Amino acid sequence: MNPVTEKKELSIDHLKDISSWVSSVHDLNQLLELILESGTRIMRAKASSLLFLDLKKKKLYFKVATGLKKDEIKQFEIKLGQGIAGYVAETGEPLLIGDVAKDKRWYRTISDKIGFKTRSIVCAPMKVGGEVIGVIEFINKAEGENFQQSDLELLTVFADLAALAIVNARKFQLVERENKDLKQELHFNHEIIGKSQSIRSVVADALQVADSQASTLILGESGTGKELMARLIHQASPRKERHLVTLNCAALPETLLEDELFGHEKGAFTGATGQKIGKFELADESTIFLDEIAEMSQTMQAKLLRVLQDGVFYRVGGNVPISVDIRVMAATNQNIVEEIKNGNFRKDLYYRLNVVEIHMPPLRERKEDIALLTRHFVDLFQAGKGYANLTISREAMDKMMQYDWPGNVRELKNAIERAVVMGNGKEIFPEDLPILYAEMPVKDIPVGMTLQEAVDEFKKRFIVANLKNTGGNQSKAATIMGIQRTYLSRLVSKYGIKKLIGRPD
Ligand SMILES: Nc1ncnc2c1ncn2[C@@H]1O[C@H](COP(=O)(O)OP(=O)(O)OP(=O)(O)O)[C@@H](O)[C@H]1O
Numbered sequence: 001m002n003p004v005t006e007k008k009e010l011s012i013d014h015l016k017d018i019s020s021w022v023s024s025v026h027d028l029n030q031l032l033e034l035i036l037e038s039g040t041r042i043m044r045a046k047a048s049s050l051l052f053l054d055l056k057k058k059k060l061y062f063k064v065a066t067g068l069k070k071d072e073i074k075q076f077e078i079k080l081g082q083g084i085a086g087y088v089a090e091t092g093e094p095l096l097i098g099d100v101a102k103d104k105r106w107y108r109t110i111s112d113k114i115g116f117k118t119r120s121i122v123c124a125p126m127k128v129g130g131e132v133i134g135v136i137e138f139i140n141k142a143e144g145e146n147f148q149q150s151d152l153e154l155l156t157v158f159a160d161l162a163a164l165a166i167v168n169a170r171k172f173q174l175v176e177r178e179n180k181d182l183k184q185e186l187h188f189n190h191e192i193i194g195k196s197q198s199i200r201s202v203v204a205d206a207l208q209v210a211d212s213q214a215s216t217l218i219l220g221e222s223g224t225g226k227e228l229m230a231r232l233i234h235q236a237s238p239r240k241e242r243h244l245v246t247l248n249c250a251a252l253p254e255t256l257l258e259d260e261l262f263g264h265e266k267g268a269f270t271g272a273t274g275q276k277i278g279k280f281e282l283a284d285e286s287t288i289f290l291d292e293i294a295e296m297s298q299t300m301q302a303k304l305l306r307v308l309q310d311g312v313f314y315r316v317g318g319n320v321p322i323s324v325d326i327r328v329m330a331a332t333n334q335n336i337v338e339e340i341k342n343g344n345f346r347k348d349l350y351y352r353l354n355v356v357e358i359h360m361p362p363l364r365e366r367k368e369d370i371a372l373l374t375r376h377f378v379d380l381f382q383a384g385k386g387y388a389n390l391t392i393s394r395e396a397m398d399k400m401m402q403y404d405w406p407g408n409v410r411e412l413k414n415a416i417e418r419a420v421v422m423g424n425g426k427e428i429f430p431e432d433l434p435i436l437y438a439e440m441p442v443k444d445i446p447v448g449m450t451l452q453e454a455v456d457e458f459k460k461r462f463i464v465a466n467l468k469n470t471g472g473n474q475s476k477a478a479t480i481m482g483i484q485r486t487y488l489s490r491l492v493s494k495y496g497i498k499k500l501i502g503r504p505d
């Protein structure tokens with residue numbers, strides 16, 4: 001068979017293969033490898049590479065390569081305009097060079113460094129919507145031949161296919177990611193409820209910094225609304241078209257956390273059967289929210305700091321630098337200054353993260369918000385149960401106001417949810433609320449009493465606490481304490497409790 005017909009038959013078969021891959025293989029790297037490998041075979045080239053252009057950095061990165069030095073080549077990057085690949089990326093025109101030694105555009109450093117003798121090159125741009133996103137090049141034809149004009153034409157077909165594959169895979173990835181984020185978003189209502197001075201002032205601060213790119217550290221006790229705040233800032237920022245990417249640093253052991261943040265290359269470790277894109281890459285042009293940042297190990301803190309300083313990272317097992325444009329927000333309920341003092345958290349990382357610092361005030365410092373939050377959550381949960389006009393009794397509201405709320409808004413929200421579910425659907429009573437008065441009945445029973453006196457004192461306080469809990473309803477209190485209503489009534493008279501409660505049955 002003469003070589004020209006052989007080449008043609010091969011190309012048709014391979015092109016058929018390739019077009020079916022483009023629509024069925026969603027892993028971009030795998031797809032590009034497939035395209036490049038068959039291209040190399042069809043072109044009878046010794047090596048090939050595909051480079052992505054980072055327009056912001058004006059640099060080209062090796063994305064996939066074939067040939068003897070395919071792994072070594074990936075550590076290099078090329079400036080826009082530098083060498084043949086750089087020239088093609090800059091001009092957007094394909095280029096055929098029979099003998100590189102005679103062309104002054106050739107950038108020999110890489111070939112020299114990896115010990116690969118380059119002779120002849122064909123290189124074409126990959127374009128999406130007229131914009132160059134990278135280049136593809138084939139190097140040295142087999143049997144010492146030089147590349148011809150017909151090779152350049154074939155290469156343009158591959159460049160177009162690769163561009164199409166990239167567009168498809170990116171679309172697929174975007175849809176997947178948006179799907180996932182949208183599902184998360186559905187659970188969120190970004191409105192921050194509260195009219196206290198302290199909450200109004202943090203919201204005002206937040207809206208002011210939303211516009212900037214400044215890293216923001218959100219501090220506050222558990223359940224004070226740190227994540228809600230992060231979402232509000234993102235929603236108010238110019239990045240809001242992209243979805244907020246969140247990662248809870250406490251939820252994963254170190255190696256998994258690294259994998260989640262940076263992703264990995266195929267074969268990076270046992271079980272890495274494909275490439276994985278990390279949250280940092282997913283958050284490109286968006287915001288990443290690193291929750292419970294103080295739980296991050298020292299090693300991960302060091303790695304994170306490096307990424308924040310350099311703006312570049314590597315996938316686990318990868319040697320291609322990836323640069324992203326992200327805004328970082330972090331949160332913790334730990335006393336971070338204390339954590340720094342104790343040597344658990346890096347000071348330099350803290351300074352990187354807290355360009356802006358926001359403190360979410362605890363509920364006990366803004367009691368005036370309790371009624372508003374209560375009403376808000378009653379409305380939220382009654383809608384779910386199909387109730388309308390569910391009211392809160394005065395006693396139940398008093399109980400809400402007096403309670404200390406160690407779990408802050410989250411605990412308040414849970415308490416209301418339970419009250420709505422357990423209650424009668426018309427009015428919420430104190431006993432529907434799964435909270436106790438902060439005052440513990442056994443506290444401060446002094447020595448010097450007889451056991452009988454202490455037991456009596458305890459009984460009295462215990463009954464008072466239970467009656468307060470039921471808004472003075474003796475039947476309900478008796479049921480909760482597991483005693484007869486008549487017995488409780490006797491104890492109430494015996495200890496003179498009625499006066500203390502003030503609400504007869
Ligand atoms: N001011 C607020 N208005 C309305 N809902 C709020 C408010 N603050 C918090 N919430 C709600 O309370 C719950 C807890 O808030 P969030 O998860 O933001 O707190 P957190 O500070 O991140 O808590 P943790 O430290 O436990 O992670 C969420 O359901 C949130 O929507």
Ligand SMILES: [Mg+2]
Pocket residue numbers: 226227291
């Ligand atoms: Mg949180």
